[in-house]
Amino acid sequence: MLTVHELKRLARNAAELMTLSAELPAGGIQLELLTCPLTSIYDPNGMGAMFFAVLAVAGQIERNYIREKTLEGQVIAASKGNHARRGLVAGPTQHRLLSPLRPPGERRSARPVRGRVSIH
Numbered sequence: 001m002l003t004v005h006e007l008k009r010l011a012r013n014a015a016e017l018m019t020l021s022a023e024l025p026a027g028g029i030q031l032e033l034l035t036c037p038l039t040s041i042y043d044p045n046g047m048g049a050m051f052f053a054v055l056a057v058a059g060q061i062e063r064n065y066i067r068e069k070t071l072e073g074q075v076i077a078a079s080k081g082n083h084a085r086r087g088l089v090a091g092p093t094q095h096r097l098l099s100p101l102r103p104p105g106e107r108r109s110a111r112p113v114r115g116r117v118s119i120h
Contacts, residue, residue, distance in 0.1 A: 001029065001030045001031075001032055001041075002024060002029055002030070002031050002032065003032040003034065004031065004032070004033055004034065005034050005035060006033075006034075006035055006036060007033055007036045007052075007055055007056070007059060008059040008062070008063070010031075011056075013060055013063070014056040014057050014059065014060035017056040017059070018053060018056055021049075021052060021056075036055065
């Protein structure tokens with residue numbers, strides 16, 4: 001028995017999910033789904049197979065939509081100058097030189113002075 005929390009966690013796309021759902025019963029392995037409209041042991045016969053296929057395609061559509069929206073967000077952020085990278089790293093010498101520029105109480109961060117100096 002193979003137990004899966006969510007159907008979308010079983011495979012990367014609908015084609016892979018359908019292939020896997022056919023191979024498991026052929027190998028004598030039952031598929032148990034814990035959360036989704038098919039919560040139970042998957043029956044590859046009749047209406048169960050059709051409903052499984054519909055859910056597989058719906059999951060693929062959801063993954064594609066999330067990916068498209070993520071890419072759109074990254075493009076918009078990049079156009080505004082945000083390139084989703086880690087914060088800039090400054091060494092001890094840079095921190096010593098920047099400390100007079102920092103607001104009182106700000107100890108080691110270069111963020112408050114980033115706009116006034118060039119840090120690469």
